Each structure stands twice: as structure tokens, then as C-alpha cells.
Amino acid sequence: MELYLHAARYGMILMILLYVLFTLFYLFKKNQSGFSMLNYLQRLLLFLYHAAGSSILYLMTENQTILIFYAFQVLFFVAFLLFWRKLYPDSSKMLLNNVCMLLCVGFLIQSRLNLDKSIRQFVIVAVAGIGSLLIPWIIRYFRHFDIGWFLYSVVGIGLLGLIYVAGNTEYGAKLSFSIGSTTIQPSEFVKILFVFCTASLLRERQSFKRVFLATAIAGAHVLLLVLSRDLGTALVFFLAYLAMLFVATQKIRYPALGMLAGSAAAVGAFHLFAHVQTRVEVWADPFADPLNSGYQILQSLFAITTGGFFGMGLYEGRAAAIPVASKDFVFSAISEEMGGLTALAVVFLCVMNMLQMLRMSARLSERFEKIVVFGLAVVYASQVLINIGGVTKMIPSTGITLPFISYGGSSILATFILFAIIQGYYIRLEDEEDEL
Amino acid sequence: MSSDNLLKNRRKKQLLADLNKWKRRFSSDFARWRKRTASNWAKWKKSACSDWAKWKNNRSAGIEKKAVSSIQNNSERVQPSGKGNAPGTKKKIRWFWEKPQVSKAVRKESAKVISLEELNQKVFLPREHLRRKHSKLNREIVVVTVFFSCLFLLFTGYFMDLILNQAETYAGSGYNITRQDLLDQKVVRGSILDRNGNVLAETVTGEDGEESRNYLYDGLFAHTLGYAINGKSGLEAQYNYELMSTDASLEEQAVADFYARKLPGNNLVTTLDLSLQKAAAETFGDQKGAVIALDPKTGEVLALYSNPGFNPNTLAEDWDALVSEDNPDSNFLNRATQGLYPPGSIFKILTALAYYREFGPEAVDAFEFSCVGGFEKDGFRMNCFNGAAHGWEDFTRAFANSCNSAFCELGTQLNLTAFRTLCESCFFNESFPFQMAKTSGSFQLNAESGTWDILQTVIGQGQTLVTPLQMALITAGIAGGGIVMEPHLVNCVTGADGVVLNKVENASYREIMSQEEAAFLTRNMVEVTRVGTGIMMQDSRYQAAVKTGTAEYITGVDLTHAWVTGFAPAEDPQIVVTVVLEDAGTGSVAGAAVADRLFKVWLLGEE
Structure with a gap:
């Protein structure tokens, strides 16, 4: 029993590392849509990993609910993989598998932290996962996404403005508002709208007027987010905009100028806003006030360093002691209990996803699609980077979720939409190439 | 004798029948597998060929473009399919490390300008959206990819450094006692020694596996070493993490952990001198x-x-008496x-x-x-x-x-x-x-x-x-x-x-x-x-x-x-x-x- 738990723990680390290795092979495979042994091996590893993890959860708690929950999760993974495969044979299998792997790690750590919440999360994941199948179909048959920049910007800025005016304050930041019993975090969705908006503005030849307009709209988004104290998301918007501007205009001077302006704005914000100062001070010396302002980041660092590379084992650490362990600090919880290697594997999976998305965008030939997919990939990558950088004190902590793993309906839904849009454009490309 | 033979024969027959059955089953399985693999192989080959043909056609796209624009100004994107000729022509599979070697026949075929009829079919298909603007932005995408990859690489380095080198700062912090206590699942608490290597405190594992902390000189070093039960104090508290961690290599740790075997923790060498401390205690006697x-x-x-x-x-045992308000001695x-x-x-x-x-x-x-x-x-x-x-x-x-x-x-x-x-x-x-x-x-x-x-x-x-x-x-x-x-x-x-x-x-x-x-x-x-x-x-x-x-x-x-x-x-x-x-x-x-x-x-x- 003891031996099995240990074997399963190390087995899991081995499996996820092997999985990452396969993903790496997959990434450099030329033909990704055809038959692939790697694909099957990956899925095998996924289900083995899931089974091992769930068995640990069950053995540690002996809670029957976990078994039933496990069955539902397996059902979901099978259905998710099957539906995507049958409906869209041209979709990127690697992305599908990676999403399942990340969801699997997410389910395991969320179940360990709070089973009830994890079940709620699962329901959202299931609905979002199956619902996202609609998106490639919409993209296939509705082709006028590229003209609506005005609509996107009005809706996006409107939603962010609404948050600023009437949002719930949570940990000092205004992030969400409630409708009935559900809370919605619109900035997660505005990210996607913003990418569409910028892409439709910059899809044609870029006059200075266009660039100026796009910059003004981006600035409005970022400003509203900074005012709502959602600094992490503001940074995501900023990075995504600069990257998209660079790709669309093919001029390095725009992002360089943007970086300069951004740095100046950051210095300005540091002097202007007390909460920015607090964050930076905590980052510079978390031990200055270890029981109040520095508590959260210190708990996170304690968790990561105590867990080491192999982790304490599920339920054998103190992951629940990290504040907001299920949301922003889920990475630390994973690192403590499932090991630093698992945490690194998760990071690598995210990197692989980013590389795959960017690769897809490179294959697309139509400007709008290309910029959209590229922008979404950058949004995804920067969100991951800001989250993991924040919880490990590489950069000041900003409060942002880890896609597919963090608890939170809006985050999950938005990430699924993002993922399905990218798949959608990719599928359409493959379809059309086949037709021709 | 004969009955033995009979039995042997019957067994032999049975075995043969079994073998045959297995062989049949296996061969049918094998045939099915071969068929599937062959079809997969063909599929793979087909898609590889089509990829190849696409690449080839892209190269000649310039010629076709000219031809198209001369007829129809609107037509911009034409990609003659490689599908038609791919299965027919036998092609060598190109591995990714090989340079594409274009055979003469293929080159000839690709150079052929497509006919007007074909063009009409392809260009005036009822798919307006196919009129796209070609624009290669891939150079920029690569730049951004490299940028983000570097950031992630930086993070990986930072994260490794955090776990390998900064564990003492964070995991060893006095604010992290609750997590440090978890380490006793993996490590036997190390000993504390005086400056000459005399053991002052050690953890003894009894025959039942129960561990106890033994202070060899009882209260002689009480105020410096402190204690490690009922909370922790003194050096036991300050060097808790060091005593509870091990310098064993990662592999050793993994192996020991796997077999649920405990590793000995690090030792703490103090600057104290046993004989000097003993002399001090002797001359003090009961004096405060x-x-x-x-x-x-x-x-x-x-x-x-x-x-x-x-x-x-x-x-x-002494705790209650020591912390009692009636005790005037302030022993701690x-x-x-x-x-x-x-x-x-x-x-x-x-x-x-x-x-x-x-x-x-x-x-x-x-x-x-x-x-x-x-x-x-x-x-x-x-x-x-x-x-x-x-x-x-x-x-x-x-x-x-x-x-x-x-x-x-x-x-x-x-x-x-x-x-x-x-x-x-x-x-x-x-x-x-x-x-x-x-x-x-x-x-x-x-x-x-x-x-x-x-x-x-x-x-x-x-x-x-x-x-x-x-x-x-x-x-x-x-x-x-x-x-x-x-x-x-x-x-x-x-x-x-x-x-x-x-x-x-x-x-x-x-x-x-x-x-x-x-x-x-x-x-x-x-x-x-x-x-x-x-x-x-x-x-x-x-x-x-x-x-x-x-x-x-x-x-x-x-x-x-x-x-x-x-x-x-x-x-x-x-x-x-x-x-x-x-x-x-x-x-x-x-x-x-x-x-x-x-x-x-x-x-x-x-x-």
C-alpha cells in the first residue's frame, strides 16, 4: 500500500515527463494530421496518469465519490477526444491531447484541494469542452469575423468599464460581477474579443491612422484594467497587442516604442498607485512583512521549495495552506504535492501548446486568421508566463489564472473558446487545402 | 503402456488443435494488423506526397499567378492540387533530414502551366472567401516565438535554481515550521555535535521504529540546543530545516523515498566545547x-x-511544572x-x-x-x-x-x-x-x-x-x-x-x-x-x-x-x-x- 503510493507517485512523474517527450517529438513531426503511434501512446499515458493519480486520491481519502468522479472524468476525456476526432479529423491531435493532460492535472490537484469545487469545475469543463465543438463549425460557415472591430472594441471596453464601475472587489482588485449566484469574470472573454478587434483593424495595409486607432483602443483596454487593479490581465493585453502589432506591421520600431512607453507607464504606475508599490515591495523582500503582505508569496515559495523536485505526494503536503491555492497559486500547489518536475512538465506542455499554436498561425495564409491565431497564442503564452512567474517570485505577483488548471468557470470557458478558435481556423485551412 | 500412449496421443492432438487455433487466430489478427498498417502506411505516404506536391506547386505558383491574373484580376490564390498525381506516381519517401530531390519528370510536370479550363473551375468556384491576400508574416512570428521561448527557458532556469539553491532561504525559514515537520516522513533528524565531534543530541530509532530525541548530557546544553518536542527552541528550531534535510543526491533520495526508507539528516557542528561546559556546570552547582x-x-x-x-x-513530563506560575526559577x-x-x-x-x-x-x-x-x-x-x-x-x-x-x-x-x-x-x-x-x-x-x-x-x-x-x-x-x-x-x-x-x-x-x-x-x-x-x-x-x-x-x-x-x-x-x-x-x-x-x-x- 505504502509502496504502491510511492510507486504511483514516481510513476506519475515519469509518465508526465515521457508525455512531454512525446509531445516534443510530435511537434517536430511534419505530418500531424495522419496516423500516429505517438498520438496513441500519448493518450495511453494520459489515461494511465489519470488512473494513477485518481487511485492515489482514493487511497488517501477512501472517499467513494472520487471513484464515481473518476469514472465521469474518464467518460469526459473519451467523449472529448472522440467527438473532436470524429467531427474534425483535421484538428491538431497534439493540442487535444495536451488540453486533456492539463485538464487531468487540474482535476487531480483541484480534487485534492476541494472535492466539491472540483466537481463544479468538472461540470463547467464538460459543458465548455463539448460546447467548444460548435466553434470550428461556426468559423467554417461564418466568415465575416474580420470586419467587426468597432463592435469588438465597444463590447470589450464596455465590459471592462462595467467592471470598473460595478465590479465585485476581491483581494483588492475588481475582477468580476455576479449575476444571481454565478460570478463572471469578463476580462477573460474580453481577451479574445480584443485579439479579434486588433486583428480586424490591422488585417489590411497599415496606415498610420489605423495603427493609431488600434493603439488607442488597446490603451483604453489596458487603462481600464489597471484602474480595476487587474494588473496581470493588463500585462497580457499589453504583450499581446505589441506582438500582434509587430507581426502585422512587420516593423520592429512599433513594439520597441511600445516597450519604452510601457516601461514609462509602469514607472508612472509605481509612483501613482499604492497597490502597485506594495506588490513590488513584497516582490523585492517578501520577508519584510512575512505574516501579512508577504504571506501569500512566502507560502507559495515555502510550498515549492519544501516539495522539491519529487513533491511531498498528494495529501501529504500543506498545499491547502497556500492562499487561493485553487486559483492563481495552483502552480505552487502542484509543485508542492506532485513535485517540481510535474510543475515543470506542466510548463513545458504550455510551451508546446504555444509552439503548436504559433506553428498553426504560421501555416495560415490569410492575414486576419493568421493574426487572430497568433494573437490568441500570445495571449495564452503570456498568461501562463505571468502566472508562473508571479507565483515563483520571478516577477511581482499580479493575480491571473493558469489556463485549463486554475479553478474558475470564466477562465475555463474562455480558454476553451480560445483553443477552439485556433483549432477552427486550422481545421478550415486543412479542409480548404484538401478541397483544392 | 498402450493406455499411456493413448493418453499421449490425445494430448498431442489437443495441443496441435490448440496450436492450430492459435495460429489461425493469430494469422487472422496479423492479417488484419498488416492490412491496417498498410492502409495507414498508404495514408501516411499519400499525405506526405501531397505535402510534397504542395511544396512543389508553391514553387511554381509564380507562373500560375501570372496566368491567372492575365485572365481574371480578382483571382489571387490558386493552388493546383497535388492530390491527383500523388498516388499514381511512385515516390521515394523523403525523411526530414534529406534534402528534397526533385526528379526531372516532376519538375517538368510542375512547370506545366495549368489549362484555362482547370483555372475556370478552380477560380470561379462559388467560394468567394478563397480570394485571399497572400502575406507571409512568418519571419515576425518566428521572432516572437523565439522571444517567448527564451522567456520560458529563463523561467525554467529560475525555477530549478529556486528548488536547488534557495530551498534553505524559503523552506528553511522559521515561518515554514509546519511544512518542515512533514520532512520527518523522509529523514531521520540529524545529530548536534560539539566542536570536537562529541555528540550532544541525536535521534534514536527504537526497535519498534519509534524515534526519540536523545540529549546525551541531559540539561547541560539545554539553553543553546533547545528542545524539539512541545514545539521547538534554540538551535533545534533555528537549524530545524538543516537537521531535517539530507545531502543525499536526488537519485538516492528518490530511491529511498520509493522504498519508504528514511535517510539520515544533516548534522550540526556547534562551536561549544563539552569539557568547558561540563566544568562550568560543575562549578555552578545549584547556584543561579x-x-x-x-x-x-x-x-x-x-x-x-x-x-x-x-x-x-x-x-x-516536566513541562507543566516548568511553565507553572508557581515556579519562580524561569527555567527557560x-x-x-x-x-x-x-x-x-x-x-x-x-x-x-x-x-x-x-x-x-x-x-x-x-x-x-x-x-x-x-x-x-x-x-x-x-x-x-x-x-x-x-x-x-x-x-x-x-x-x-x-x-x-x-x-x-x-x-x-x-x-x-x-x-x-x-x-x-x-x-x-x-x-x-x-x-x-x-x-x-x-x-x-x-x-x-x-x-x-x-x-x-x-x-x-x-x-x-x-x-x-x-x-x-x-x-x-x-x-x-x-x-x-x-x-x-x-x-x-x-x-x-x-x-x-x-x-x-x-x-x-x-x-x-x-x-x-x-x-x-x-x-x-x-x-x-x-x-x-x-x-x-x-x-x-x-x-x-x-x-x-x-x-x-x-x-x-x-x-x-x-x-x-x-x-x-x-x-x-x-x-x-x-x-x-x-x-x-x-x-x-x-x-x-x-x-x-x-x-x-x-x-x-x-x-
Whole structure:
């Protein structure tokens, strides 16, 4: 029993590392849509990993609910993989598998932290996962996404403005508002709208007027987010905009100028806003006030360093002691209990996803699609980077979720939409190439 | 015989039938597998060929584009499919490391301009959206990809560094005790050793697998080592993480963890000396008080004994009695670092230093005083100890006799602001680095102080309070030619196999006086041993330099704390000893016994 738990723990680390290795092979495979042994091996590893993890959860708690929950999760993974495969044979299998792997790690750590919440999360994941199948179909048959920049910007800025005016304050930041019993975090969705908006503005030849307009709209988004104290998301918007501007205009001077302006704005914000100062001070010396302002980041660092590379084992650490362990600090919880290697594997999976998305965008030939997919990939990558950088004190902590793993309906839904849009454009490309 | 054969035959038949069945099944499986693989292979080949054809056609797209635009201005994107010709033509599979080798036939075919009819079909298909703008932005995408990949790579490096190198800062932090306790699942707590490798505390695993912490000398090191049950204190608390971690390699850790085998934790080597500590405890007996011995050249704490203490081996049973409000002994108080006592005459060291610094060596040499057993100023009278009249004295005699009257005469001449500055540089009213819980001495005199306060303070009474550790540091400053080394209790952390992992370096902390000033005080302290109150510590084999003190702590009651602070040998100081004994009478008798013993144990190797 003891031996099995240990074997399963190390087995899991081995499996996820092997999985990452396969993903790496997959990434450099030329033909990704055809038959692939790697694909099957990956899925095998996924289900083995899931089974091992769930068995640990069950053995540690002996809670029957976990078994039933496990069955539902397996059902979901099978259905998710099957539906995507049958409906869209041209979709990127690697992305599908990676999403399942990340969801699997997410389910395991969320179940360990709070089973009830994890079940709620699962329901959202299931609905979002199956619902996202609609998106490639919409993209296939509705082709006028590229003209609506005005609509996107009005809706996006409107939603962010609404948050600023009437949002719930949570940990000092205004992030969400409630409708009935559900809370919605619109900035997660505005990210996607913003990418569409910028892409439709910059899809044609870029006059200075266009660039100026796009910059003004981006600035409005970022400003509203900074005012709502959602600094992490503001940074995501900023990075995504600069990257998209660079790709669309093919001029390095725009992002360089943007970086300069951004740095100046950051210095300005540091002097202007007390909460920015607090964050930076905590980052510079978390031990200055270890029981109040520095508590959260210190708990996170304690968790990561105590867990080491192999982790304490599920339920054998103190992951629940990290504040907001299920949301922003889920990475630390994973690192403590499932090991630093698992945490690194998760990071690598995210990197692989980013590389795959960017690769897809490179294959697309139509400007709008290309910029959209590229922008979404950058949004995804920067969100991951800001989250993991924040919880490990590489950069000041900003409060942002880890896609597919963090608890939170809006985050999950938005990430699924993002993922399905990218798949959608990719599928359409493959379809059309086949037709021709 | 025949029945045997029959049986054999039947078995043989059965076996053959089974074999056949298996063979059939296997061959059909195999056939199915072969078919599937073949079809997969074909599919793969097909898509590979189509990829190839696409690439090839892209190359000739320029020609086709021209052809298209000449007919129809709107048509922009034409990609003749490679699908048609791919399965027909037999092609060599190109691996990714091979350069594409275009055969002549293929080149010819691709160069062929497509016919108008074909064009019409493809261009005027009812798919308006296919009119796309071609734009390669891939160079920029690659730049951004590289940028983000570098950031992630940076993160990976940072994360590895965090786990490998910063574990002590974070996991070892005192705020992380709850998580550190989890480590006892994996590691047997390491031992604590004295400077010569004698084990002071170790964890013993019983036959039932139950672990217990064993302190080999019971309460002898109670205040420095602390305890590791009912919470943690002392070095056990401070070096909790080091004791609970191991220097075994990652593989060893993984293997041990896998088999649920515990690894031995790291050991802590202290600077304490077992024989010195034993000698201190012996001479103390039941007397309350504290003694601290330092090496003035390194700052290493050689002995630190505070009495009464507690026995960490029986702490769980004794706990309630120890923390009970009826217990007047404050057993957990480390009197050496936290006990605040009036210094009495040992404070005259600082008064002498202040006078020397303010008026110079000539004034000191010229000083003369005639003691009649008391000193009067502004209607206040300060008596010498026991009302003794010391008669005529120069400075050195006054110091050696510890003459209160002479020092009142000196003290009333002092510039109080300069005196306060001097005392504050000697660790009064401020904290200094030391790893144990400690309190700061207090010095209240300032420019506005009244005569009575001045008279009391210059002889070490009144509101002045010190800890033994603080006096030991000042004495170490004299012994070290003015420089105080940072006091420390830990020499190094070693792996279970003795490899030194983390050495505590000696560091100088502050220069509290000049070399001449140190020499001046040393001269005077030597005289104390030779002819003054420290005569009990005179030894022909080495020359000690000390100052004794007898501190009244409640006015009008005849109870006094006995103090001695000093070092030996005077010419090449090896050890600094500061001792305080509560209610023990005079420093020149009770305190001297302890100090003398420690000097002999350390310098002469007496047991």
C-alpha cells in the first residue's frame, strides 16, 4: 500500500515527463494530421496518469465519490477526444491531447484541494469542452469575423468599464460581477474579443491612422484594467497587442516604442498607485512583512521549495495552506504535492501548446486568421508566463489564472473558446487545402 | 503402456488443435494488423506526397499567378492540387533530414502551366472567401516565438535554481515550521555535535521504529540546543530545516523515498566545547546565574551555561511544572543572553575607557585620589564596597581595588553625551547579531541626568542593565585589540557522512575601541588579577586579565550578584569568560572560582 503510493507517485512523474517527450517529438513531426503511434501512446499515458493519480486520491481519502468522479472524468476525456476526432479529423491531435493532460492535472490537484469545487469545475469543463465543438463549425460557415472591430472594441471596453464601475472587489482588485449566484469574470472573454478587434483593424495595409486607432483602443483596454487593479490581465493585453502589432506591421520600431512607453507607464504606475508599490515591495523582500503582505508569496515559495523536485505526494503536503491555492497559486500547489518536475512538465506542455499554436498561425495564409491565431497564442503564452512567474517570485505577483488548471468557470470557458478558435481556423485551412 | 500412449496421443492432438487455433487466430489478427498498417502506411505516404506536391506547386505558383491574373484580376490564390498525381506516381519517401530531390519528370510536370479550363473551375468556384491576400508574416512570428521561448527557458532556469539553491532561504525559514515537520516522513533528524565531534543530541530509532530525541548530557546544553518536542527552541528550531534535510543526491533520495526508507539528516557542528561546559556546570552547582565563554579571535561561543535550566529528555513530563506560575526559577530564560543584571563594578571598564578617551593617557597617568571610603557631591554620598577606605591611589590602583569613590570622582568629570555615545557603541540600547533570543542592555544616562544618577551609573548601579553576553562582547573587544568578532554558536552543517556543507565564516562585527585603548584596559585588568580584587585568578602559568563586580540589585538589601569578566592569557587572549552568579556575594570570590576553573580547563587542559 505504502509502496504502491510511492510507486504511483514516481510513476506519475515519469509518465508526465515521457508525455512531454512525446509531445516534443510530435511537434517536430511534419505530418500531424495522419496516423500516429505517438498520438496513441500519448493518450495511453494520459489515461494511465489519470488512473494513477485518481487511485492515489482514493487511497488517501477512501472517499467513494472520487471513484464515481473518476469514472465521469474518464467518460469526459473519451467523449472529448472522440467527438473532436470524429467531427474534425483535421484538428491538431497534439493540442487535444495536451488540453486533456492539463485538464487531468487540474482535476487531480483541484480534487485534492476541494472535492466539491472540483466537481463544479468538472461540470463547467464538460459543458465548455463539448460546447467548444460548435466553434470550428461556426468559423467554417461564418466568415465575416474580420470586419467587426468597432463592435469588438465597444463590447470589450464596455465590459471592462462595467467592471470598473460595478465590479465585485476581491483581494483588492475588481475582477468580476455576479449575476444571481454565478460570478463572471469578463476580462477573460474580453481577451479574445480584443485579439479579434486588433486583428480586424490591422488585417489590411497599415496606415498610420489605423495603427493609431488600434493603439488607442488597446490603451483604453489596458487603462481600464489597471484602474480595476487587474494588473496581470493588463500585462497580457499589453504583450499581446505589441506582438500582434509587430507581426502585422512587420516593423520592429512599433513594439520597441511600445516597450519604452510601457516601461514609462509602469514607472508612472509605481509612483501613482499604492497597490502597485506594495506588490513590488513584497516582490523585492517578501520577508519584510512575512505574516501579512508577504504571506501569500512566502507560502507559495515555502510550498515549492519544501516539495522539491519529487513533491511531498498528494495529501501529504500543506498545499491547502497556500492562499487561493485553487486559483492563481495552483502552480505552487502542484509543485508542492506532485513535485517540481510535474510543475515543470506542466510548463513545458504550455510551451508546446504555444509552439503548436504559433506553428498553426504560421501555416495560415490569410492575414486576419493568421493574426487572430497568433494573437490568441500570445495571449495564452503570456498568461501562463505571468502566472508562473508571479507565483515563483520571478516577477511581482499580479493575480491571473493558469489556463485549463486554475479553478474558475470564466477562465475555463474562455480558454476553451480560445483553443477552439485556433483549432477552427486550422481545421478550415486543412479542409480548404484538401478541397483544392 | 498402450493406455499411456493413448493418453499421449490425445494430448498431442489437443495441443496441435490448440496450436492450430492459435495460429489461425493469430494469422487472422496479423492479417488484419498488416492490412491496417498498410492502409495507414498508404495514408501516411499519400499525405506526405501531397505535402510534397504542395511544396512543389508553391514553387511554381509564380507562373500560375501570372496566368491567372492575365485572365481574371480578382483571382489571387490558386493552388493546383497535388492530390491527383500523388498516388499514381511512385515516390521515394523523403525523411526530414534529406534534402528534397526533385526528379526531372516532376519538375517538368510542375512547370506545366495549368489549362484555362482547370483555372475556370478552380477560380470561379462559388467560394468567394478563397480570394485571399497572400502575406507571409512568418519571419515576425518566428521572432516572437523565439522571444517567448527564451522567456520560458529563463523561467525554467529560475525555477530549478529556486528548488536547488534557495530551498534553505524559503523552506528553511522559521515561518515554514509546519511544512518542515512533514520532512520527518523522509529523514531521520540529524545529530548536534560539539566542536570536537562529541555528540550532544541525536535521534534514536527504537526497535519498534519509534524515534526519540536523545540529549546525551541531559540539561547541560539545554539553553543553546533547545528542545524539539512541545514545539521547538534554540538551535533545534533555528537549524530545524538543516537537521531535517539530507545531502543525499536526488537519485538516492528518490530511491529511498520509493522504498519508504528514511535517510539520515544533516548534522550540526556547534562551536561549544563539552569539557568547558561540563566544568562550568560543575562549578555552578545549584547556584543561579550564567556563564559565557568566547574565543575573542573568532567570535565562537565556547561555552554557554545558564542555571537553572531544564532537561530536554524529560521535558514532556516536566513541562507543566516548568511553565507553572508557581515556579519562580524561569527555567527557560537563557540568563546568558536574556538575563538583565546591574553590572556593578565590571561597568568601571567603560567608565575607565570613557575617561581615557576624553582626557587622554597623560591625565590618566596624573590621576591621584585619596579614598576615605566614600565620595560626596551635591549632598549625595557614594560609599566604597563595605565602606572600605582604600587610601591613596593612582588610576591603576583605583581600578584594581574597584574603588567606588575614585570612580565617582572620575565619573563626575565626564562629558555625559560622549559617555552615552561610547556606551551605545558597546551594544547598550541596541541589538547586535546573535542567533539566540537576546535582550539589549540599557543605559539611561544623558546630558540632563542628575548627580545621583551619575554617581550610581559610573560604578555600574542605578538604571544600567546588561546581559552577560553583552559584557562578554565588550571584554572580547578588549582582548581582540578593539575589534569585536560576530559571536556565533555554529561551526558548520555537515552531511551525515561528515562532508562540510555550510561553514559559518568568522566575521568581525565592530571596532569598539582603538588598539591603545584596548592595551590600556588590558594593563589595568592585569593589575586587577595581580594585586586587586581578582587575585584569586592569578596563576603562574598564564596571566589573566579580569574585572570583578559585586552588584546590588535591591537597594538596602544585602543580596548581591557576583560578576567576573575577563580573558586570558593577557598577551595572547585565547578565551573570554563572563560569569554572573545571582545572590552569590562578591565577584572576587564566587565569580572568580568559576572563571578561574574555565581558564584552567581551556588553557591548561585540566579536566
